[in-house]
Amino acid sequence: MIRKGEYIRDILAGDVGRPVVAHGWVKTRRDSKGIHFVQINDGSCFADLQVVIENGAIEESVLKQVTTGASVRVEGELVPSPASGQPVELKAKAIFVYGTADPASYPLQKKGHTMEFLREIAHLRPRSNTFGAVFRVRNALAKAIHDFFQERGFLYVHTPIITTSDCEGAGAMFGVTTLDLMNLPRYGEGPRIGEIDFSQDFFGKPAYLTVSGQLEAEIFALAFTNVYTFGPTFRAENSNTPRHLAEFWMVEPEMAFCDLQDDIALAEEFLKAIIAKVMDECLPDLEFFNKRFDPQVLETLEHVVKSSFAHVSYTEAIEILQKSGRNWEFPVHWGADLQSEHERYLTEEVFRRPVIVTDYPKEIKAFYMRVNEDGRTVRAMDVLAPRIGEIIGGSQREERYDVLLQRIRECGLSEENYWWYLDLRKYGSAPHAGFGLGFERLMLYLTGMKNIRDVIPFPRTPGSAEF
Amino acid sequence: MIRKGEYIRDILAGDVGRPVVAHGWVKTRRDSKGIHFVQINDGSCFADLQVVIENGAIEESVLKQVTTGASVRVEGELVPSPASGQPVELKAKAIFVYGTADPASYPLQKKGHTMEFLREIAHLRPRSNTFGAVFRVRNALAKAIHDFFQERGFLYVHTPIITTSDCEGAGAMFGVTTLDLMNLPRYGEGPRIGEIDFSQDFFGKPAYLTVSGQLEAEIFALAFTNVYTFGPTFRAENSNTPRHLAEFWMVEPEMAFCDLQDDIALAEEFLKAIIAKVMDECLPDLEFFNKRFDPQVLETLEHVVKSSFAHVSYTEAIEILQKSGRNWEFPVHWGADLQSEHERYLTEEVFRRPVIVTDYPKEIKAFYMRVNEDGRTVRAMDVLAPRIGEIIGGSQREERYDVLLQRIRECGLSEENYWWYLDLRKYGSAPHAGFGLGFERLMLYLTGMKNIRDVIPFPRTPGSAEF
Secondary structure (H helix, E strand, O other): OOOOOOOHHHHHOOOOOOEEEEEEEEEEEEEEOOEEEEEEEOOOOOOOEEEEEOOOOOOHHHHOOOOOOOEEEEEEEEEEOOOOOOOEEEEEEEEEEEEOOOOOOOOOOOOOOOHHHHHHOOOOHHHOHHHHHHHHHHHHHHHHHHHHHHHOOOEEOOOOOEEOOOOOOOOOOOEEEOOOHHHOOEOOOOOOOOOEOHHHOOOOOOEEEOOOOHHHHHHHHHHHOEEEEEEEEEOOOOOOOOOOOOEEEEEEEEEEOOOHHHHHHHHHHHHHHHHHHHHHHOHHHHHHHHHHOOOOHHHHHHHHHHOOOEEEEHHHHHHHHHOOOOOOOOOOOOOOOOOHHHHHHHHHHHOOOOEEEEEEEHHHOOOOEOEOOOOOEEEEEEEEEOOOEEEEEEEEEOOOHHHHHHHHHHOOOOOOOOHHHHHHHHOOOOOEEEEEEEHHHHHHHHHOOOOHHHOOOOOOEOOEOOO | OOOOOOOHHHHHOOOOOOEEEEEEEEEEEEEEOOEEEEEEEOOOOOOOEEEEEOOOOOOHHHHOOOOOOOEEEEEEEEEEOOOOOOOEEEEEEEEEEEEOOOOOOOOOOOOOOOHHHHHHOOOOHHHOHHHHHHHHHHHHHHHHHHHHHHHOOOEEOOOOOEEOOOOOOOOOOOEEEOOOHHHOOEOOOOOOOOOEOHHHOOOOOOEEEOOOOHHHHHHHHHHHOEEEEEEEEEOOOOOOOOOOOOEEEEEEEEEEOOOHHHHHHHHHHHHHHHHHHHHHHOHHHHHHHHHHOOOOHHHHHHHHHHOOOEEEEHHHHHHHHHOOOOOOOOOOOOOOOOOHHHHHHHHHHHOOOOEEEEEEEHHHOOOOEOEOOOOOEEEEEEEEEOOOEEEEEEEEEOOOHHHHHHHHHHOOOOOOOOHHHHHHHHOOOOOEEEEEEEHHHHHHHHHOOOOHHHOOOOOOEOOEOOO
16 A cells, blocks of 8 residues: 555645655756755645755655656655745655656646647646646536535436437537448438438437536426536537637526526525635635736635626616617627627626626527516526626526427427427426526636636547547 | 425424425325325425315315426425324415326326336436435435545546547447538548548547546546546447446546555445445435335445455455356356356355455456556456445556556557557656446445436437437
8 A cells, every 4th residue: 555645735734843755746846055945746735845855865866866747755754944935844854756757858847838738738737837726726616516506405417418309409519429420321212212310320319419408407406496417518619719618517507496586696696605615715726826817816706706796687788788888899789699898898897796687588598488578588697797708697497388389389499309398387387497607617717717728627629629 | 586495304304383385296185074185395305295284274276286296385384293204294374386287197196107107207207206216315426426535635527528539448439520421521532532531520530428537537646646537428339238328427536646455445435435425315215215126225235334345356256256166157267257146146145245356367457457566467456246246446557658558559559549648657657546436336226226227317228318
């Protein structure tokens, strides 16, 4: 047994004068007057542990292997550090090098790498300061999301990744198949002659990767009252932008006996709680982002946690935009969707805090949203945040069988595909609502990172699915 | 706002004499001497809340809608219950029916449905006693897994679902494509003439659904020391059995500075901790399984939590099997894989507790497992459990560059595909180990359910990906 001792996080918080065994990777090494200062990190926290090697304490043959990137075990004594910014340091008595890292070829030397270069070495970038911080924040955020819902009695549901229904029409979908593309089976006769015979495919029909777990989550909400999904979703859109991924994680709570107002209240409570939790757990990481990437990160997050979100209907929002006297790139009129410029104006200039916009025209929202009494708007709500725009989208769902059926037809969807979704409105239907949060979008907000490829371990984008 | 009051779980645990608002679905209704007894359930716990409606307390027009499957809000007073098995009941003062369920057509009437039928109505089965219990256990198990690792400082990593490397060769893979199958682009000239031009596909090359996140988890372990994945994985095997799914969830911890013995110790601690946690959180659900599905469930689980797992090398296990005097269906000899009959003999008859088998012949294990000094075996470990067989498979990983490269070549794999995996052994390599747990396999163990299709919300199997 190796028995990895303590995390560096715990060593740094511990008492001096005791024996310590530390494991980690060498970040930097500095030699001064026969004394060697080696920073090691094990990923458990932003701070490195400083190892001090006095003259002659360690054999020269070992010492020369202690270079940036090497993995080491250091045994020694924890002593007060004379250096500023660190209370303790480790006085080395023995060092074992598990794995060297040739300084001539190790790609992650200490210097400013571009984000583009670091993406190419996605197998090493987790060891850098930046990506160490990113993935600790990502872990803390995921944990905060689970904790938030579990503490409130929400059931975690694993909705399916592979689906045979192109529901929602939320966007282009990836096909999933086991057919041999070089020898596709085709109908040899009959009315479908020449077409591909999907009865020979794995699922007996065309299958896709899910774009949302919402419809299946509704099934579970109408049995367990409060549920949530947290899993990967997919869009096959050819969008090569800093804000789009083909594979990303989404959080989707769904609540029965819940209307739009309850939904809004939960969304606000949720955002504040998880941001506060991450600030609590990862402050040194966030301070690093604030210093290195975006000097407004911490201020913005604190503001979101403390502020009371503004509430405005879509119709009111349109009036505000029309009265603004601005020259909008995208013209503003009732019925048009809000664009980024409009969202930023509302959040950053008019309300100066997150804004929840409700009751959108039904034409620009999905078929499943509950139709208001006016017949023109639906019980949708989008949470817009300063600097980032829409961060949450949700709605009360149409729980009335007849109205839902009519909406499915109006939207040109196939009612046979939705037989079970309609069934939910036939048997024990209840008012229910939910929302979706794009996990990586929130990660951008928390870290101030500019490219969504840099807040997910292995980004999938058009032309790229490496690692 | 509807403000869903309390969960029925909390109402049942609460004090009598106070006003209560309950929401839920009607399980059953019984009328006796002008008094109506209605059991309602909101999914928060196994037990129903009994609503007592006294003669004339509720209007007849409402009362006649209170049938099995209807969703209701009941306001009333919590009073002591004279009935056995329930401390309190709700004396109704007002009832509101949100959604009716026509008794003539509602499929989930109170009677013994077959599991096959319930699979066909996967949108309603979560409301049944059985599937209510299954999905509460599933939630508790998922939570226990996250808690176990988070409490120990493990970082949760989202490894990718879509991959372009057919790593590991762990099984048949699903293809992922956005090509129009009816009009596949083909090379019109050159050496690949007639072949499909995947440069026009979304990722510019053939892409698949992942079979394991292990290799990517190793990247993160070699930066954050202790990490875990918990996400969906896929096998395109045409196995129509009660133990196979095409889409299932897997848990994969990976630890740096960790050898096989540390790995084994963690696996045992992990299994015991999460089973104990679920027993603690979901006892009424487990008691139901014990009563209805398998009278040994609780006893077996208690035994696993309390017993010390047996340890035996593969070579010793083979000797035990050879000396057993049994007539094995699958012949036993050094070099052959253990079959179900062998696993059951070891766990149920020889050791009568979970058994960890280590150091398998390298020929029957994956290329990435660390080769032992004997050159014939690898540092693999499988945890076998009574009644179910292999439940965890793991290993120490080969951390030596030269040995790994040789194994990749021996196994006929392409070393270019593994460039980054080899890089991890070139730069700061360290002993590391991990294991994989099939989430649904463990669900079978916890619930005593016989078919893996009945422990996942929406099973994906050959020919079936409904809902």
